[in-house]
Structures are given as C-alpha cells and as structure tokens.
Amino acid sequence: MTAAADRGEGRAAEPLARSAVALTDRDMTCLMAPFGPFEPAPRIAVGVSGGADSMTLALLLEAWAAARGGGAVALIVDHGLRADSAAEARQVAAWLAALGLEHHLLAWRGPKPRSNQQAAARVARYALLSEWCRRHGVLHLATGHHRDDQAETLLLRLGRGSGLDGLAGMPVVRELAALRLLRPLLSVPKARLEATLRKRGHPWIEDPGNRNPAYVRTRLRRLRPELEARGLTAPRLAAAAGHLGRARAALERAVASLLAGAVAVDPSGYAWLEPGPLVGAGPETGQRALARVLMAIGGGAYAPRLERLSRLYDRLSTGLGRGATLAGCRILPRRGRLLIVREPAAAAVVPLFPGAQLRWDGRFEVVLARDAGGGRGSLALGPLGEAGRAGISDGLDQARAGVIPSAARAGLPALSDRQGLLMVPHLGYCRVPEEAPALKKCRFAPENALTGSRFTVA
Structure with a gap:
C-alpha cells in the first residue's frame, strides 16, 4: 500500500497533475445534472478503493447529496488478493471516518482464481456493491471511472478486435435491474481528481497493481508517452469513444423499435419471435435484436459469440429445420414463428x-x-x-x-x-x-x- 499526497509520490509528481485545476462543488453539480431528476433526499452509494478517483468522488458526492437533504455512503471492497488488502481497506475506512462519511467494508470471501484475477475481482466487486445496494434500498451506485480510464478502455478493446459495442467504451450511466450505475467523472482527467485531493491536503492510495507489468493496462500505460507523441492522446481517444457511443446508442434505439414489433415475452420466461422483421432489418440490427432475446430468455450476462450468432441469424431466412440451440436457449420453429425457451440443462x-x-x-x-x-x-x-x-x-x-x-x-x-x-x-x-x-x-x-x-x- 502506498499513500500519495502533496509530497509528490506516484503520478502526483507529474507536471500535468501539478498544473491541473481542482474540482469544486459547482463542478460536481454540473457533472451530476445529466443523471437527474433525483428523488428527495437522494442516497448514493460510492465504490471506494482509496485511489484518487474514488476518494474524490466520495467527497464531492457527499457534499452534493447533503445539499439536497441526502448523503453518500462509501462501500469499500476487500478482495483479499494481496496480503495487505485488509489493512488497506481499514486505512480507507479510517480516512472516511475522519471525514464523517458513512462507510461499510465488504469482503470477497471464498476461493480466489489463480488466473485472470482482475476480471474475476471486477465481477465480484460489482456483485458485492449491487447486493448491498439492493438490500439497503439504495437506487444509485457511483464509480470513479474517469477520462483516462475511458481512453485506456478504447485502446484495450481495439487491440482485442472489438466491434462497435466495445469501442464505444463505458456508458456514463447503466440501468441495472434494481439500481443505476453512474459514472459522473467519465469526462474528467485523472490529473484534476488528484489536484482536488491535493488542494484539500487529503491522501490517497496508489494501487501496487498499477505498476505490475503482468497486467495489460500497466503495459499500456507505459506506452502512453509514445502514443501521445503520435497523436493518440487521452482527450482524443475519449472523444472517439464518445462518437462511437452515440452511434451505438442510435443503433440500440433501432433495435428496441424492432423488438417491440417482432417479439412477445411471456411472464413465464419464454418468447415468441417473428423472424421476418429481423431478417428484413438486416444483419447489423437483426443480429443485435436476436442477441437481446437470447440474453433475456437464457439469463446470460453477455451476448453470444458473433460467429455463432451470425450463423443462427442466417438460418432465420432459410429455415431452422428442427430447431437450434444457442446461449442456453432452444429456438424452435412453430407455424412460421419461433418459440424461444430456456434449456433446462443449462440452469x-x-x-x-x-x-x-x-x-x-x-x-x-x-x-x-x-x-x-x-x-x-x-x-x-x-x-x-x-x-x-x-x-x-x-x-x-x-x-x-x-x-x-x-x-x-x-x-x-x-x-x-x-x-x-x-x-x-x-x-x-x-x-x-x-x-x-x-x-x-x-x-x-x-x-x-x-x-x-x-x-x-x-
């Protein structure tokens, strides 16, 4: 665990961070405006790791919510992946307690994976945060993702060959089943977040994982000077993600309209689908609509792989014969329509x-x-x-x-x-x-x- 503050440790020593302008309460009001309207006395949970991004968000959100008769509650997740993770979580809790900010420690218990730990930890973290919010009736969960994170996400997904959905980056708000996931700082550079804490004389934690070359993000950050020299700056990358995000949003509106006329979902968990409209809409829209139906009926967290989805979509116009299976679903022809049901063996x-x-x-x-x-x-x-x-x-x-x-x-x-x-x-x-x-x-x-x-x- 490394604490960084005005003494110049970590990225705080960079000239850009030194010259950045701290965020104010008025800035936070502007950043929160797109998420409104809120209920009276809003209560907002904040995932706090102790880094500059989440600490800044917790402080500013507490002031923003308190001005409206509500408050923020900080949720600290101890993943248990490092020997000092528990001590680190307690340090963050002590800082929050000194500020008078409500906080709770959540622990990821049980066996931990030996590979792909970052992805598994991310899934576990969101599960713990969402479950706490659900149990306590909190409708909004905010995270500290910032503009630099968005730029990195675009580069990482570009390297993986992602399509439009991946290259659109992270949405500023995501509607989940029982709460909203908010990212108020997505347009803000990290340097301003560090400047905000430095102005207040408040320390933060530099995650040792950010220096571990085993992680792709760490290796990518080391390439940042070379990338910026070639014009691939964080502002430009984040702006590109924004353009692609607007294209994705437009396509999703077309998909929603298509689904409204072609699919009927029953409260018992199955769906009837008219294949003609999906075929007529073309593969870009039709495949997305088909994926949405399969995810809803199959209970999946992610869309089917594009190759398999494309094969199934192509068969909609030529006939499915005795049917097909994909994404934990059975797709069965029934008098010109398709009946989509859950595969029981997959549940x-x-x-x-x-x-x-x-x-x-x-x-x-x-x-x-x-x-x-x-x-x-x-x-x-x-x-x-x-x-x-x-x-x-x-x-x-x-x-x-x-x-x-x-x-x-x-x-x-x-x-x-x-x-x-x-x-x-x-x-x-x-x-x-x-x-x-x-x-x-x-x-x-x-x-x-x-x-x-x-x-x-x-």
Whole structure:
C-alpha cells in the first residue's frame, strides 16, 4: 500500500497533475445534472478503493447529496488478493471516518482464481456493491471511472478486435435491474481528481497493481508517452469513444423499435419471435435484436459469440429445420414463428434458506418467507426438467399450465425439499398447499431485459 499526497509520490509528481485545476462543488453539480431528476433526499452509494478517483468522488458526492437533504455512503471492497488488502481497506475506512462519511467494508470471501484475477475481482466487486445496494434500498451506485480510464478502455478493446459495442467504451450511466450505475467523472482527467485531493491536503492510495507489468493496462500505460507523441492522446481517444457511443446508442434505439414489433415475452420466461422483421432489418440490427432475446430468455450476462450468432441469424431466412440451440436457449420453429425457451440443462440448482432473496438463473427474482420450508429440511431451487414435468401432471392448475407451451415448462423454476418437488409457481403446483405463501416472489426479471440498458454517453 502506498499513500500519495502533496509530497509528490506516484503520478502526483507529474507536471500535468501539478498544473491541473481542482474540482469544486459547482463542478460536481454540473457533472451530476445529466443523471437527474433525483428523488428527495437522494442516497448514493460510492465504490471506494482509496485511489484518487474514488476518494474524490466520495467527497464531492457527499457534499452534493447533503445539499439536497441526502448523503453518500462509501462501500469499500476487500478482495483479499494481496496480503495487505485488509489493512488497506481499514486505512480507507479510517480516512472516511475522519471525514464523517458513512462507510461499510465488504469482503470477497471464498476461493480466489489463480488466473485472470482482475476480471474475476471486477465481477465480484460489482456483485458485492449491487447486493448491498439492493438490500439497503439504495437506487444509485457511483464509480470513479474517469477520462483516462475511458481512453485506456478504447485502446484495450481495439487491440482485442472489438466491434462497435466495445469501442464505444463505458456508458456514463447503466440501468441495472434494481439500481443505476453512474459514472459522473467519465469526462474528467485523472490529473484534476488528484489536484482536488491535493488542494484539500487529503491522501490517497496508489494501487501496487498499477505498476505490475503482468497486467495489460500497466503495459499500456507505459506506452502512453509514445502514443501521445503520435497523436493518440487521452482527450482524443475519449472523444472517439464518445462518437462511437452515440452511434451505438442510435443503433440500440433501432433495435428496441424492432423488438417491440417482432417479439412477445411471456411472464413465464419464454418468447415468441417473428423472424421476418429481423431478417428484413438486416444483419447489423437483426443480429443485435436476436442477441437481446437470447440474453433475456437464457439469463446470460453477455451476448453470444458473433460467429455463432451470425450463423443462427442466417438460418432465420432459410429455415431452422428442427430447431437450434444457442446461449442456453432452444429456438424452435412453430407455424412460421419461433418459440424461444430456456434449456433446462443449462440452469443451475442452488440451495436456498428461509428469507433468501436472489435472482435465480439470471432470470427470476425469488424471495422466500422467513418460515419457508416448514421444518421439512433443505430447500433448493432449480429447473423443473422433463422428469419433474411428467411427475406433476396430476397436480397442476390446468388453467395456468395450459397457456404455457410444453417446451417452455422444463425450464421453469421449481422449489424442492428433501421429500422431492414442493412447488412450481408458474404451473400452479404446490405439494403442500399451506406452503404456497412461503414463496413470496418468483417473477421473471432477467438481469439483461429485452430492450437492455440504453447506452448513454456524457
């Protein structure tokens, strides 16, 4: 752990950082304006690592929210990947406590991957932050990504051969299932963030990982002087990402319009798709629309690989024969339309406890009552499956079950205990009728909804 402040450590010693202008509360008001309107007394969570970016954001957001009757709450994640990570998290907490800023420590527990640690840590961090916000009713989560981060993201994705979506960089706001992810500093250079803390005499942490050549971002930063000499400056790269972001946003609007007329999603978690409009829209728009449907029904976090998606799209006009599978979905021809259902084998079985709240299989929001299970033993949630579907034919609510296509039933969420299948809410089945209220919610609400989160640029 390295603390950097006015004594000139790390990048703070660079001339650019020395000459940069500190951000003011008025600047923060302007940066937050695009995210409004906010509810009365807004409460905003901030992911704080201790770096100059997140520390500056926490300080400015606290003042901004307090002026509106609310406040900021800092969330510090200890990833446990370095020996000093716990001490580092405690140091950040001590700084925040001295400032009177509400803060909470969140730990990433369990086994850690040996490879691709940065990506795994990023996924774990967002999961911890989002879950805390959900449990505490916080609607906004802000992160300290800045203009230099956006420029690096564009270069990294260019090197990976990314298409328009990747080259558009990070959106300034992302709508998630239960909260908004805000990036108020995305147009601000890092030098101004460091200048803000230096003016206040406040230290920050320089992450040792930023100097580790094992990471691609570190190697890229070492090339920065050469890149800038060739005109690839952070302002130009960030501006290019902005242009591409606006192109992506326009394309997503076209996709949303196409989906509205070509797809019908049922609350039981399946969809009917008219292939003609997607084919007529052309591959750029049609493939994106197809990917959105597959992500929503399959519960996936990411779009299918382009090569496989393109092959499936090409078959829409020539016929799918007996059907296809992709992204955890079955795509089945039905009288000129396509029925898209979840592949039951791709859905996991997860143990549950009374009072549990989760998004199962990336698709269904599930809430159990605190007295669920009635003392009969362990509970688990998984796909109904073909065997389960056959075993409950006599106990169904035929009026409810009859409207769900047979192929879609196997992927429905099913609650089990030690004695076997207990409940299939979408089919009206409950082995122990008095247990029906125990499942307080089981609602189709995929993490990636059909129209997705509109891409937004600063």
